[in-house]
Amino acid sequence: MNATMLAGRLDLTTKRFAVEEVPVPEPAANEVLVAVRAAGVCLSDLHLIEGMFTPVYNPSTVVTLGHEVAGVIEAVGAEVPDRLRVGQRVALQAGQACRMCENCSRGRTPCLQVLTRGVDYDGGWAEYTVARHDTVVPIPDSLPFEEAAIIPDAVSTPYAAITTTAQVRVGESAGVWGTGGLGTHGVQILRLVGAAPIIAIDPSTAARERALTFGADVALDPLDPDFPAQLSAATGGQGLDHAFDFAGAGAARVQAVKSLGRNGKLVLVGLTPEQLDVRDSIGFCFAFHQVVGHY
Amino acid sequence: MNATMLAGRLDLTTKRFAVEEVPVPEPAANEVLVAVRAAGVCLSDLHLIEGMFTPVYNPSTVVTLGHEVAGVIEAVGAEVPDRLRVGQRVALQAGQACRMCENCSRGRTPCLQVLTRGVDYDGGWAEYTVARHDTVVPIPDSLPFEEAAIIPDAVSTPYAAITTTAQVRVGESAGVWGTGGLGTHGVQILRLVGAAPIIAIDPSTAARERALTFGADVALDPLDPDFPAQLSAATGGQGLDHAFDFAGAGAARVQAVKSLGRNGKLVLVGLTPEQLDVRDSIGFCFAFHQVVGHY
């Protein structure tokens, strides 16, 4: 192993991004060193480079990007538990509990100031990266690095939105606005938990067809003037139990609220600056509607 | 018993309200006849008279108002269960399941088109009223009719908002915006379920003092420039687990969303035309906030 490596680094002051030669990091006692085999590029990375987001908790002025990372354990710190060993294929969680906030210091969850990999500390756009042991997940040999790398973000985000935040149960209906990166996984996860029907909603014909391939029961064009009638027909006139906005667009949100049935819930997924307007407050309360944030 | 009685009737076409002499109603086989001893006047009644609301399911052109009713059973229909007897002191539910909608006709709850007493069918601003047996609740002798009458609306609404919609648990913090009719009961119910701290928020000094008497731990003036710091101090810097808007004012809603802690939930109680704006969608999602309608 060389003493230096290439890494994709962002200067947080100037927003200048460059691939630079830097020292290979040394794992602390509670960390492992991982030889990176795959690392994803996420819209959030572009937002960081554009300066739309700024790291909140990073004490440094420069950071190695990359929060979607898979690879092979190269070295193990002295205090790392036995479950992790050199040579193991692993994926890395996209962040970690701070261990200092009011919840962490009391042994409670959730952490109130989660640190994000490749944002608040160095990430995986590099030949090597270090990871605190509790953020390292062994993966089976059958799972390619390229697929494993994106699980901790593009899969885990809709997974948590669907299973934890929305608490979707078998037989409940769900509409997915935006079947791109997150939404395509959303359709598959909804199928996994038994949601029915699963309605994919995307203006792109290709996206709708892909969603049907991945398990959607129906795919609708949100720009079709007949959309409300089509949505109603697909739910037997009941409206949706769950709506997921993976698109982050205001028009989608307005349409999604209107598509909800009684006790229906709209989950806003991800961090977009789009404002949320609920114009019909009487209807919202009369139908016991809910809007929930998630990221 | 006379054949006629006085009743407060609203002409739904002309919006003319008058106390008229009408026949005493006869209970159907599944109904009881109740001699009314107390009947509440609710803001919704004024809204009906003003024409702001119109009954959705009432096939008639005139209706006896009054959805907050208590009295004594005067007669019992042939198919009414044994639990109800002549002479019993009772309160009446403010509405009833339709028994015809998709849920009712499948033996499921909730009814999708609940009928409201004094709106969709004749209510209790009258000497006598009839009530379907499943909407009749016996009350103890220790409970005055005047107090019993308002339980099915001004108490049951905050009760359901707190226990069913918000699912407040012991030790969770709660803010109550507006400690008038509903909010005062809200404070007492939050005390009943062990919420802590309970923070009453009202611009009226008298309302704040009353809230403290009824069990609030802290009472704050929402117009005080120092309100955010006071709210933060009252919750140990954590923000609210639950916020209840009993005021129905847009400014209260904006302030309430800002007062939420992580996973915090704002419940909008009642049917007011006020629009809901969530301007900071990023913050909303980052903190997993929720907004829920209730009436």
Added chain:
Amino acid sequence: MNATMLAGRLDLTTKRFAVEEVPVPEPAANEVLVAVRAAGVCLSDLHLIEGMFTPVYNPSTVVTLGHEVAGVIEAVGAEVPDRLRVGQRVALQAGQACRMCENCSRGRTPCLQVLTRGVDYDGGWAEYTVARHDTVVPIPDSLPFEEAAIIPDAVSTPYAAITTTAQVRVGESAGVWGTGGLGTHGVQILRLVGAAPIIAIDPSTAARERALTFGADVALDPLDPDFPAQLSAATGGQGLDHAFDFAGAGAARVQAVKSLGRNGKLVLVGLTPEQLDVRDSIGFCFAFHQVVGHY
């Protein structure tokens, strides 16, 4: 349509069963008449004939058996909602709410004295049967009557055990003791809701192989001396989140409790006279184990 039909009738006094010629029943105003196309034979039917069970709520001394019924609507009572029409293919629920108990008469669920079809009132071992409209479920043309008939018992029982009583969530482990009639459906429903791993446990090699075909991840022989180690390996050493006893055998229950992980839950499905012994009360409490009844 003839005035009489053949029906399989049990004399509740003598326990004599016979196929007899009886009048075709007339539907009441809230009932439909169904031409039976398929009716299942259930172990409970044998228990009734053997005299092990006796109907609790049947006022008659003779009953037409059969609580697993599918057919075609032949006639519709005057008060039946529009959703049901002559000629429709339907399955019948295996029972109905009493509409008289404390919960039913207050508009609440569940009914406290559910009446069972073919037990407390005449069932579907007959050419025709009547059904109260809220117990009639239209089925798609693609579903054969033979399969539809058993859904309301052999499928709905494990469905409710898994989704309502046990509240199995995606990614939770589940063991199925007894993969016969109910258990085979249990395996499929566990797959539907995303349980993982699903472990089928049956002494019959054929039953185990069938369970693997139907979606079990692992199939174990409960009589294998190595069973505890195999179960542990299959759950990564964690023990089961959920165990289902579809076998109704005391030995299975003892083994199932021992197989639970922390917070693990054993659901006893069905009405069998087998006693339940928890011999290690300390271990039961230390691991926060649960035992839940279901039928």
Added chain:
Amino acid sequence: MNATMLAGRLDLTTKRFAVEEVPVPEPAANEVLVAVRAAGVCLSDLHLIEGMFTPVYNPSTVVTLGHEVAGVIEAVGAEVPDRLRVGQRVALQAGQACRMCENCSRGRTPCLQVLTRGVDYDGGWAEYTVARHDTVVPIPDSLPFEEAAIIPDAVSTPYAAITTTAQVRVGESAGVWGTGGLGTHGVQILRLVGAAPIIAIDPSTAARERALTFGADVALDPLDPDFPAQLSAATGGQGLDHAFDFAGAGAARVQAVKSLGRNGKLVLVGLTPEQLDVRDSIGFCFAFHQVVGHY
């Protein structure tokens, strides 16, 4: 501060208990040193001395007893968060997460091998004790040390049994078998969360009277032949939603299961060797009963 102190120590090999002079412990970087002001004596301590329990995770052959401890912070390790300061009045949790098990090492709860203070590591029957910072809870000046000391065991155990394990909600009925140390607190906590009615069950007249003082609505003698009728009357014929066995006696458990209503739940609280027999498995399943362990 002296270099030595008195401590109540148990030799785990010989079961000999003695008050000995030992060095004052030094807090590690993540610990505080506490000057003990109050320490409770629990039945579990007697069980340890009797040899009925043996520490599972204690690597030492001698241990300072005492898991119910309150005092004043005397010194603070280098890595202890700011929330803890010298001079603060505190109570100590009765145990701590291991930080090594499968859950702890993955940042999940609950810990699968919780370490108990005064059992698996040195406790508070001493002039001074050390405590890991996440197990230290500041207490208000208004709370005496003697009361604070028992909160982490005799109060927290029924609190968690009632709020977390049983999930008691407002308006649900609850029976408390055994209103001694835990049960008396149980009655108060049930009042706190709005349970109704609260039924105290104890053969001791004094215990029953105390329970009524502390908030029970009814107090019954379990040995009264009329007990079943009294229990039924107290619950309006519905049976209990929740039963808590704080007595740890087999007879109480049999009686408690019989007292449950539909969906009723019996929580077994604490570690007692008593066997649990459910003799009427049919009735148990028919009524969807539950038995849950807790300690």
